[in-house]
Amino acid sequence: VQVTEVLAIDVGGTSIKAARVRESGQLLSRRSVPTPVAAGPDAVVRAIAELAGALLADGVVGVGLVVPGVVDAARGVVEYATNVGWRDVPLAAVVGASVGVPVVLGKDVHAAALAERALGPARGVADCLIVAVGTGISAVAVSGGTPVRGARGLAGEVGHVSVDPHGELCPCGQRGCAERYASGAAIARRYAARAGVTRSASEVAAVIAADEHAAAVWAEAADALGAVLAACTLAFDPELIVLTGGVACAGAALRDPVAAALAARLTWRPAPAVCVSPLAADAGLHGAALLARLTWAATT
Numbered sequence: 001v002q003v004t005e006v007l008a009i010d011v012g013g014t015s016i017k018a019a020r021v022r023e024s025g026q027l028l029s030r031r032s033v034p035t036p037v038a039a040g041p042d043a044v045v046r047a048i049a050e051l052a053g054a055l056l057a058d059g060v061v062g063v064g065l066v067v068p069g070v071v072d073a074a075r076g077v078v079e080y081a082t083n084v085g086w087r088d089v090p091l092a093a094v095v096g097a098s099v100g101v102p103v104v105l106g107k108d109v110h111a112a113a114l115a116e117r118a119l120g121p122a123r124g125v126a127d128c129l130i131v132a133v134g135t136g137i138s139a140v141a142v143s144g145g146t147p148v149r150g151a152r153g154l155a156g157e158v159g160h161v162s163v164d165p166h167g168e169l170c171p172c173g174q175r176g177c178a179e180r181y182a183s184g185a186a187i188a189r190r191y192a193a194r195a196g197v198t199r200s201a202s203e204v205a206a207v208i209a210a211d212e213h214a215a216a217v218w219a220e221a222a223d224a225l226g227a228v229l230a231a232c233t234l235a236f237d238p239e240l241i242v243l244t245g246g247v248a249c250a251g252a253a254l255r256d257p258v259a260a261a262l263a264a265r266l267t268w269r270p271a272p273a274v275c276v277s278p279l280a281a282d283a284g285l286h287g288a289a290l291l292a293r294l295t296w297a298a299t300t
């Protein structure tokens, strides 16, 4: 059977996105539902299975499913996902049993990095940093053409680099984690606390020219991200930094202040180029599809 279409599912802390993906990379029948985090971890699993069932069509040979958090890809188990409340959930088996086709499980930022390296601005760049800024923040450093995974596969959790030792308390136990300022969830939360009005991160981005609260929250986010990217640059010396994920949909409104905050910290060496990916919010979906195809190609 020729692999024509796979079903890609990208589980985020805010929404679950899904689409059928052709071998050409074309996305079909896209759909998105809110992640029912408040209803509990089991409700999120059910929402994924329902979405998969609704989009499954003839010719779909399997599912590429990517999630935030710590994933044991070989066993298909989510060991830990803070934003969704999962601990040791055999997600690949549960969703696979529900839809009746094989499911490949992966970590969202690894999938996004696959997509950025195959289809996005990181293509052909041997030393780069791919940073996914969504509900949370995580990254993949690519060094000499190889993604850095680390001893436990935990490399790249740069959202928990502290940028202010006296800053906001983070659920991880530290203070001042970049994720408390620059993630989509943080931007929305900090804006609501300051302005008394609820806006999503993309809505905040759209009004920065006219709303002083939006401008202040956005500037703090960009500065926190710049501080993390400076630390990553000092550690890995990338040629290019690719910003992807939902918050990167803001485009130059994110790139420009982040690049300035980065350059301001690197006075003795040139700063790497910073770009926002045109894939942005779809990087996870493209990556989930690529991950599934690569896994099946390796095992058949």
Ligand SMILES: [Zn+2]
Residues within 6 Å of the ligand: 159, 160, 161, 170, 171, 172, 173, 174, 177, 179
């Ligand atoms: Zn933290």
